[in-house]
Amino acid sequence: MIYFTFDPRPDLKNDLLSSIREEKFEFTRQVDVELLKQAEILVTYGEDLTVEHLPFMNDLKWIFVASAGIEKMPLKELKEKGIAVSNVRGIHKTPMAESVLAHILTAYRSLKTIYKEEEQKNWNKKVPSKELFGSTAIILGPGAIGGEIGRLLQAFHVKTIGCNRSGKKADFMDDMISFDGLLNALPEADIVISVLPSTEETKNLITAEHFKAMKNDAMFMNFGRGSLVATDVLIEALENGEVGSIVCDVFEEEPLPAHSALWNFEQMTVSPHVSSHSSRYLERSFDIFKRNMKIYKNGDLANLENLVNLEAGY
Amino acid sequence: MIYFTFDPRPDLKNDLLSSIREEKFEFTRQVDVELLKQAEILVTYGEDLTVEHLPFMNDLKWIFVASAGIEKMPLKELKEKGIAVSNVRGIHKTPMAESVLAHILTAYRSLKTIYKEEEQKNWNKKVPSKELFGSTAIILGPGAIGGEIGRLLQAFHVKTIGCNRSGKKADFMDDMISFDGLLNALPEADIVISVLPSTEETKNLITAEHFKAMKNDAMFMNFGRGSLVATDVLIEALENGEVGSIVCDVFEEEPLPAHSALWNFEQMTVSPHVSSHSSRYLERSFDIFKRNMKIYKNGDLANLENLVNLEAGY
Numbered sequence A, B: 001m002i003y004f005t006f007d008p009r010p011d012l013k014n015d016l017l018s019s020i021r022e023e024k025f026e027f028t029r030q031v032d033v034e035l036l037k038q039a040e041i042l043v044t045y046g047e048d049l050t051v052e053h054l055p056f057m058n059d060l061k062w063i064f065v066a067s068a069g070i071e072k073m074p075l076k077e078l079k080e081k082g083i084a085v086s087n088v089r090g091i092h093k094t095p096m097a098e099s100v101l102a103h104i105l106t107a108y109r110s111l112k113t114i115y116k117e118e119e120q121k122n123w124n125k126k127v128p129s130k131e132l133f134g135s136t137a138i139i140l141g142p143g144a145i146g147g148e149i150g151r152l153l154q155a156f157h158v159k160t161i162g163c164n165r166s167g168k169k170a171d172f173m174d175d176m177i178s179f180d181g182l183l184n185a186l187p188e189a190d191i192v193i194s195v196l197p198s199t200e201e202t203k204n205l206i207t208a209e210h211f212k213a214m215k216n217d218a219m220f221m222n223f224g225r226g227s228l229v230a231t232d233v234l235i236e237a238l239e240n241g242e243v244g245s246i247v248c249d250v251f252e253e254e255p256l257p258a259h260s261a262l263w264n265f266e267q268m269t270v271s272p273h274v275s276s277h278s279s280r281y282l283e284r285s286f287d288i289f290k291r292n293m294k295i296y297k298n299g300d301l302a303n304l305e306n307l308v309n310l311e312a313g314y
Helices: A010-019 A033-038 A051-056 A075-080 A089-108 A111-119 A144-155 A179-188 A208-213 A231-239 A281-297 B010-019 B033-038 B051-056 B075-080 B089-108 B111-119 B144-155 B179-188 B208-213 B231-239 B281-297
Strands: A002-004 A025-027 A041-044 A062-065 A084-087 A136-140 A159-164 A175-178 A191-194 A219-222 A245-248 A268-270 B002-004 B025-027 B041-044 B062-065 B084-087 B136-140 B159-164 B175-178 B191-194 B219-222 B245-248 B268-270
Touching (some): A051 A075, A062 A281, A089 B089, A089 B111, A111 B089, A111 B111, A136 A144, A136 A179, A144 B144, A159 A179, A175 A179, A179 A208, A208 A231, A231 A245, B002 B033, B010 B281, B062 B281, B089 B111, B089 B219, B089 B245, B136 B144, B136 B179, B144 B159, B175 B179, B179 B208, B231 B245
Parallel strands (some): A002 A025, A002 A041, A062 A084, A136 A191, A219 A245, A245 A268, B002 B025, B002 B041, B159 B175, B191 B219
């Protein structure tokens, strides 16, 4: 039985049921342990499974996570039980890269200021206008999403420097550095973008020292996970003018509390964790699911797309 | 003598003087007829020359216009006098294409709404998020600027349809249509962008009929010249919901008067004719001027870059 812990839009649900006729489906809006006991395949957004559910996973072989965030899942325990976990990480690349480019271009072309002047019916031509052309960007996490950001930045003639643990080559990156090399490379960057997942290694990877190393007019963007950098570090960098602007789509605490000082800075943009949103999201997710159902039915669990490394946590 | 009717930034001026040592230069902030009489080459932004200046152009051979807008110049009279006019039209392509992409992505990723919510310290995830990927754009005026817009849109997997007088093939356009075919093609477009210059043919090219033919959620952008479409036509389209949003960088009357109804629409963005602005503008202009000085000195006036067709007006 294929058990969904959410209830998809009727048109998408009907499409699923008619394309996978041979299987029994169940859909509920919360985890139902009685159904979980009978499930062979579980489809979830990844935020509703805890260690308490493990004893009920009797027949479970595969968890399909219809999102990229798996940090709330009991990964080690799932590994012990021999359950395969795959997600849809590639799916976010288009909306996320479009969001990142939107924020970068907005900053370079001063749209936020233009909108404010517009509110006041002010025709003010004295807004700064920079060109993205010829600038340099460091992309922390040059995987599927980071690579798509790199591809688009290159189309704008931006030099892309990928930054990952090993410094190993990645697509659409003109240069590569390792996490250890980041501090040295920062003075060169006009834009620093993170799309890193939350792991032990990426937690607090960005510190006050990194902001001090950045150009004073650099743009820092966190579109991965809030654990990358402490809120206080962001506030200090803004207060000290160590960075030109910051755009975050993710925060240590979400929703960002109304009393947070981050809301108050002119140079700060708070995006409410929406950069991966897309009106076409679930449609694409289910395309991946259907494709992988065939792989699963062939018994090729090891060949599922976007299989999660349950030890590394990504 | 090379006569500038504006006074450039000292660093750029010094660079000019030291790279063209053999010529005499004059710089004033307004047209001085005594200097004009002696000038062989005139460098202007194109907005300060009138028919009254013609009798003083005794020695003038070449006018270098450090902008793209030449519609205020007495072109026919200059032709009669045998004076060559060239401009820097290619120079605008980078900042303008970046501006156009900024506005498109902002709309697709709802940044204007996100900024408004941010002002209120609202963490509101319920903002619409569309993907640019897979959409269709019509580009009116697929020349240097339109082509650069097309190139970038194609990087975002947007289908580009160029629209010019003849329907003749243009770079970075998946399809081509002529002005006559526009009305038929509009129902297909998610985005309609004009970067057309102001000529007899482009004046009021866009009418109420065109807006009625557009998708109700289409985005219309005028980044060429305000004469393309009457202000009343824009207001009517917004009032009737015939278009999803409008972004204009140019208007029939500039500055857009504070009493204009265009300021009042939520779906309207007023950009104060800044899309071509760039902190690197004059630097690039002077690079073109220096390059063309060599062509001029060789007596090759017919081979100057961006030579203006004084009859056609572009």
